[in-house]
Amino acid sequence: GQNIDQPTEMTATEGAIVQINCTYQTSGFNGLFWYQQHAGEAPTFLSYNVLDGLEEKGRFSSFLSRSKGYSYLLLKELQMKDSASYLCAVSVDYKLSFGAGTTVTVRA
Amino acid sequence: AAGVIQSPRHLIKEKRETATLKCYPIPRHDTVYWYQQGPGQDPQFLISFYEKMQSDKGSIPDRFSAQQFSDYHSELNMSSLELGDSALYFCASSLNVMNTEAFFGQGTRLTVV
Numbered sequence: 001g002q003n004i005d006q007p008t009e010m011t012a013t014e015g016a017i018v019q020i021n022c023t024y025q026t027s028g029f030n031g032l033f034w035y036q037q038h039a040g041e042a043p044t045f046l047s048y049n050v051l052d053g054l055e056e057k058g059r060f061s062s063f064l065s066r067s068k069g070y071s072y073l074l075l076k077e078l079q080m081k082d083s084a085s086y087l088c089a090v091s092v093d094y095k096l097s098f099g100a101g102t103t104v105t106v107r108a
Numbered sequence: 109a110a111g112v113i114q115s116p117r118h119l120i121k122e123k124r125e126t127a128t129l130k131c132y133p134i135p136r137h138d139t140v141y142w143y144q145q146g147p148g149q150d151p152q153f154l155i156s157f158y159e160k161m162q163s164d165k166g167s168i169p170d171r172f173s174a175q176q177f178s179d180y181h182s183e184l185n186m187s188s189l190e191l192g193d194s195a196l197y198f199c200a201s202s203l204n205v206m207n208t209e210a211f212f213g214q215g216t217r218l219t220v221v
Contacts, residue, residue, distance in 0.1 A: 033210070040196070041215075042212040042213060042214050042215050043151065043198070045209055045211055048209060087150060093164065094156075094163070095141065095156055095164045095166065096143075096151075096153060096200075096210060097153065098151050098152075099150060101150055
């Protein structure tokens with residue numbers, strides 16, 4: 001399998017900013033995805049990076065550095081509904097390999 | 109907008125029984141992926157299809173088989189079910205095998221008793 005590492009848990013306050021890091025070691029890299037998953041539900045697509053740099057989508061931004069095997073997902077203006085698991089997934093040979101996910105808890 | 113449809117949403121089977129899970133991709137998506145997610149685990153890739161042909165295979169047991177039909181829907185057939193097969197099974201579809209965006213269905217929760 002692929003080596004994909006991300007923190008297990010993070011806690012932040014409503015309105016704050018949280019950055020979830022993801023490092024990977026792989027060959028045949030086709031891109032990196034971030035998904036949000038609430039317990040018992042399907043992963044929901046958040047972002048896709050294939051080139052180095054920052055992709056911004058509203059309150060969520062994702063960054064990729066292919067040379068460093070590194071990505072992060074930035075969540076701004078946190079809301080209670082953002083409490084979920086965030087999965088970093090690397091596309092290798094056009095199939096997704098997932099990290100274990102980071103559980104983000106947003107507190108009032 | 110139409111999403112990936114999976115059926116059934118929930119399924120309870122006994123050991124050694126057979127189960128069939130169905131996936132209907134987003135219209136015009138010709139690539140389908142199957143994932144298995146155990147409790148507290150990340151999704152594990154099982155198998156994928158592109159244009160009705162198997163395009164890749166992951167950690168799918170020999171007891172499982174799958175196919176993609178002419179209308180691009182896919183079925184995952186699971187035989188000789190074991191307790192350890194209890195999991196959420198997700199299907200995802202993308203516009204093509206380059207999977208620039210893969211969208212997931214709501215999943216089928218399989219419980220083997």
